Amino acid sequence: MIRAGTLALAAALLLLAAAPAPAQAPRIERLDNGMTVIVRENPLAPVVALSLLVRVGTTWERPEQAGISNFMHALMVKGTTKRSGAQLAEEIAAMGGKISAAGDSDFSEIKSSALARFWRPLLGLTAELATSPQLAAGEVAGERDWLLSRIQRRRDNPRARAFDELYAALYGAHPYALPSLGTAAALPRIDHAALVQHYRTYYRPERMILSVSGQVPGDEVLAEARKLFGGLPRGGGAADPTPPTPPPSARRLVIEQPAQQTQIVAGSLAPSLDHPDHAAVKVLSTVLGGGMAGRLFAELRDRRGLAYAATSFYEPVPGPGALVLYLGTAPENAAKAEDGLRQEIQRIRTERVSDSELARAKNYLLGRYEMDRATNERQAWYLGFYTLAGVGADHPARYRRAVEAVTGVDVLRAAQTYLATITTVVLEPPKPR
Amino acid sequence: MLGSTTMRIRFAALALGALLLAGCATTPSGPTSVPRPRREVLPNGLVLITREHRAADVVALQLWVRVGGRDESPSELGLSHYLEHMLFKGTPTRPPGSIDVLIEGEGGTSNAFTSYDYTHYDVVVPSRGLRTAVDLLADMGVNASFPPAEIEGEKAVVFEEMRLVQDDPDKFAARRLGELAYSPHPYGRPILGTPEGIQALTREPLQRYYKKFYVPRNMALVVVGAVSHADVRAAVDATFGTLPGGEVTRAIPPPPPALTGGRRVDVPRPEQQATLAMGWRAASANEADTYAVDLLTYILGDSPSSRLNQAVRERDRLVFSIESNYVPSQLGGLVSVSARMDPGNLERAEAAIREVIRRVRDQGVTEAERERALITAESHYAFDIETAEGLARVLGQGETTTSLEAELRYLDRLRGVTTAEIQAMARKYLGDDYARVRFVPGPAPAGERR
Numbered sequence A: 001m002i003r004a005g006t007l008a009l010a011a012a013l014l015l016l017a018a019a020p021a022p023a024q025a026p027r028i029e030r031l032d033n034g035m036t037v038i039v040r041e042n043p044l045a046p047v048v049a050l051s052l053l054v055r056v057g058t059t060w061e062r063p064e065q066a067g068i069s070n071f072m073h074a075l076m077v078k079g080t081t082k083r084s085g086a087q088l089a090e091e092i093a094a095m096g097g098k099i100s101a102a103g104d105s106d107f108s109e110i111k112s113s114a115l116a117r118f119w120r121p122l123l124g125l126t127a128e129l130a131t132s133p134q135l136a137a138g139e140v141a142g143e144r145d146w147l148l149s150r151i152q153r154r155r156d157n158p159r160a161r162a163f164d165e166l167y168a169a170l171y172g173a174h175p176y177a178l179p180s181l182g183t184a185a186a187l188p189r190i191d192h193a194a195l196v197q198h199y200r201t202y203y204r205p206e207r208m209i210l211s212v213s214g215q216v217p218g219d220e221v222l223a224e225a226r227k228l229f230g231g232l233p234r235g236g237g238a239a240d241p242t243p244p245t246p247p248p249s250a251r252r253l254v255i256e257q258p259a260q261q262t263q264i265v266a267g268s269l270a271p272s273l274d275h276p277d278h279a280a281v282k283v284l285s286t287v288l289g290g291g292m293a294g295r296l297f298a299e300l301r302d303r304r305g306l307a308y309a310a311t312s313f314y315e316p317v318p319g320p321g322a323l324v325l326y327l328g329t330a331p332e333n334a335a336k337a338e339d340g341l342r343q344e345i346q347r348i349r350t351e352r353v354s355d356s357e358l359a360r361a362k363n364y365l366l367g368r369y370e371m372d373r374a375t376n377e378r379q380a381w382y383l384g385f386y387t388l389a390g391v392g393a394d395h396p397a398r399y400r401r402a403v404e405a406v407t408g409v410d411v412l413r414a415a416q417t418y419l420a421t422i423t424t425v426v427l428e429p430p431k432p433r
Numbered sequence B: 001m002l003g004s005t006t007m008r009i010r011f012a013a014l015a016l017g018a019l020l021l022a023g024c025a026t027t028p029s030g031p032t033s034v035p036r037p038r039r040e041v042l043p044n045g046l047v048l049i050t051r052e053h054r055a056a057d058v059v060a061l062q063l064w065v066r067v068g069g070r071d072e073s074p075s076e077l078g079l080s081h082y083l084e085h086m087l088f089k090g091t092p093t094r095p096p097g098s099i100d101v102l103i104e105g106e107g108g109t110s111n112a113f114t115s116y117d118y119t120h121y122d123v124v125v126p127s128r129g130l131r132t133a134v135d136l137l138a139d140m141g142v143n144a145s146f147p148p149a150e151i152e153g154e155k156a157v158v159f160e161e162m163r164l165v166q167d168d169p170d171k172f173a174a175r176r177l178g179e180l181a182y183s184p185h186p187y188g189r190p191i192l193g194t195p196e197g198i199q200a201l202t203r204e205p206l207q208r209y210y211k212k213f214y215v216p217r218n219m220a221l222v223v224v225g226a227v228s229h230a231d232v233r234a235a236v237d238a239t240f241g242t243l244p245g246g247e248v249t250r251a252i253p254p255p256p257p258a259l260t261g262g263r264r265v266d267v268p269r270p271e272q273q274a275t276l277a278m279g280w281r282a283a284s285a286n287e288a289d290t291y292a293v294d295l296l297t298y299i300l301g302d303s304p305s306s307r308l309n310q311a312v313r314e315r316d317r318l319v320f321s322i323e324s325n326y327v328p329s330q331l332g333g334l335v336s337v338s339a340r341m342d343p344g345n346l347e348r349a350e351a352a353i354r355e356v357i358r359r360v361r362d363q364g365v366t367e368a369e370r371e372r373a374l375i376t377a378e379s380h381y382a383f384d385i386e387t388a389e390g391l392a393r394v395l396g397q398g399e400t401t402t403s404l405e406a407e408l409r410y411l412d413r414l415r416g417v418t419t420a421e422i423q424a425m426a427r428k429y430l431g432d433d434y435a436r437v438r439f440v441p442g443p444a445p446a447g448e449r450r
Helices: A002-016 A068-076 A084-092 A117-133 A139-154 A158-171 A193-201 A217-228 A280-290 A294-303 A330-352 A353-374 A374-390 A396-406 A408-418 B008-014 B016-026 B078-091 B098-105 B129-141 B148-167 B169-182 B197-200 B203-215 B229-237 B290-301 B308-315 B343-363 B367-384 B388-401 B404-408 B410-415 B417-429
Strands: A027-030 A036-041 A045-055 A098-103 A108-113 A210-212 A252-257 A264-268 A309-311 A321-329 A424-428 B038-041 B049-050 B058-065 B109-113 B119-126 B219-225 B263-269 B274-282 B323-325 B333-339 B435-441
Touching: A027 A217, A027 B343, A036 A117, A036 A217, A036 A408, A036 A424, A045 A117, A045 A374, A045 B367, A068 A108, A068 A139, A068 A158, A068 A193, A068 B229, A084 B308, A084 B367, A098 A117, A098 A374, A108 A117, A108 A374, A108 B367, A139 A158, A139 A193, A158 A264, A158 A321, A158 A424, A158 B008, A210 A217, A210 A374, A217 B109, A217 B169, A252 A321, A264 A294, A264 A330, A280 A309, A280 A321, A280 A330, A280 A353, A280 A408, A280 B049, A294 A321, A294 A330, A294 B098, A294 B333, A309 B290, A321 A330, A321 B148, A353 A408, A353 B098, A353 B109, A353 B119, A353 B169, A408 B219, A408 B263, B016 B197, B038 B169, B049 B388, B058 B129, B058 B388, B078 B098, B078 B119, B078 B129, B078 B148, B078 B203, B098 B129, B098 B333, B119 B129, B119 B388, B129 B219, B129 B229, B148 B169, B148 B197, B148 B203, B148 B323, B148 B435, B169 B263, B169 B274, B169 B323, B169 B333, B169 B435, B219 B229, B219 B388, B229 B410, B274 B343, B274 B417, B290 B308, B290 B343, B290 B410, B290 B417, B308 B323, B308 B333, B308 B343, B333 B343, B333 B435, B343 B417, B367 B388, B367 B417, B388 B404
Parallel strands: A036 A210, A252 A424, B049 B219, B263 B435
Antiparallel strands: A027 A036, A045 A108, A045 A210, A098 A108, A264 A321, A264 A424, A309 A321, B038 B049, B058 B119, B058 B219, B109 B119, B274 B333, B274 B435, B323 B333
8 A cells, every 4th residue: 555655656756747737627527417527637746636516505594594504514524324423534544635524605615635546435435425424413412512612713813703793794684794604693593403404405416516636537537426426316406595785884893802913804895706897806906915015015014014914805706795904913003004004995096006016916916826726625626616606617717818907997996996885893902991 | 924933743744755765766767767856065055956846837946044043042032033024124236125026026925934943935936937036035045134124113013923923822822832841942932032122123133143144054945846957056056156155053052851740831811712732842853753753643633533533522522623743843842732622621631632642652553543644644745745835845844954865765764663663652752741731711910911
């Protein structure tokens, strides 16, 4: 076993030294039952990564059962009808692998990875987890306790809490307001029967996208996937909700929490992934808070020493996006830092960004995008996510062209449109009395 | 620039060994053989390590300097880390701010890390930016200009970094455990320095420290990516190659004291959950025991199937998370176990952890556990080499912490470890003398910020 591993890795290194850009274009197949399978052969390293995305997450949840999708996945990894959680953990470890499952907003994911020579048993275990989880009633209470501990831990983390509070304020009645972990109020109300029902409703082949990236034989992976998943019956359609459009609101919330730092998070609603303005807002976000030459870092941290963390976020999502600016700062600097943040927002809404700054932002954005997609795990996720979001697995090339085409006028217009109404959360330590 | 200490599990970092060696063994010579990472020493003493890697059209460059927190005198605490920040603040030909603009304008990223044993500066750029990046690192490496206004301005940033660490219970517990387990050895000092020391910092000691340690003879440049060795060597000859080598003698402090009788600290914290961190002194990076200690640490607490996870989390339900870690370091290693739990479980969790360790001491580990740990080592390496920067980090850490050759033999050495040797490590190192840090919910004592 060990010897074989050595040789496999040696072979991989041979390939490493070979010509560039060897990864193949992904192969996409729609099974008869509606499930999508994507395989990308990538010979560069002797590893394989799998991502099984399922259309279920907080988008399909209500506040009173917030976190049910994630809870269901926590229960799923505790064992299948064929093996216990401990056996599963041992078998995965014996492949040099890992497997996990979690709920998100627009999807839930079972992801796994291992040394490439174990791709077949890894795919088998991943399929087993997805198609025949034990969902044991006896595990529910323990998993609930564990999830409640994670909710508490997140609440104890000043930065994570600040972001959760911002999303709640920004999205209002839209389900993106709900944390994927759920809430301490909702989890105790979710029982075993609800979890089993949730699984039966949503774990249907037409809602599933399997992506595999790594040093694997594409034909064999496709054949194995057909064998493992092809027999699943169609579900006949769980209704997909139409969430309410969140109204923009200019609010400022101050929350007290003991900590050394003050967290300042300011956000606004932004376009979805498939919106024509997506690329312009990506560039806008990068000008403001992308990297160490981004304006927040250069001005507020480097020049004025008002913050340690100074960055921005604009994640691609199928629904309404959020452009979020973030500062972590000393309590005594918080007022000045927040003022500086507002000045930067005002500046980018009134002054056109220079050509050189625009070029820096675009290069940085696209460079980071390439680096983020360098691993098989990220490749598998991106392929699945772009398919799920409806923009197609070939989205990267179009995205690159769209970013390259963004002009200074586009960034100005995006700033004026999407930074007009800002919601701010300030999480600060209690003031000495 | 953002990081301070890197607490990498050694296993992941050092697992490449036999792999590269195996490549040589199967194809020992001829034009089709796998090139080992190429290591050359320039006339001025700079070590250059290169490796082609074409996962993406990028190149990772890392300048490793043999200086870190352990080289500071008590009056110099935090200088290694402060330098790490200041190198990005300009040189005579690069005004403040221009270095970040240059790297990011190329579509690249930069970062830097300070540990007790070494400091490294990392740049990843599209491969067309090779020459620019080599030129930049050579300039930063010996020509940093330390503008006084930048020194002052960066103080606030370092204070923020101190606060950031304190607000993260996992990081802060690891730091407090290190301080408790090693004090008064330099490994037990605060790597960021103290607020008072940083507040009083001036240009002169910073520059003196820089001139003392930042010379080519004390550096290793690692370049991994979609570039040829010839192109790298040409760029390095024209930049680093023209510099005088300099001389550096690193002082070796007395070894860290034994933990006889144990050391205990309880820290009041605002979180609702408690954190328990336990640390045992273990083999340093250059000792033969390090291989067996690595396997032992994996078997104890690396994965969901590990002993601590299965016993303390899954069976006893005493903790929400638990893991073990081994940081060998050059002058004395530390095996740690850390866990988060309800405060009411602190005593029982500690007893359960000790029981798991006692069983390994008394009964040893199984052959299946040993094999799983080996596969995990191989897997960590395989995932590390997915990216150019991952491979560069492995090579740079090997070169500066042990030696590149030791690194290249690592997995082979690991394979030779028996279950009996793993048990012997538990008996030798994981006894009743350990350092323990507990974070317990509660208000900070009056007049103190945590």
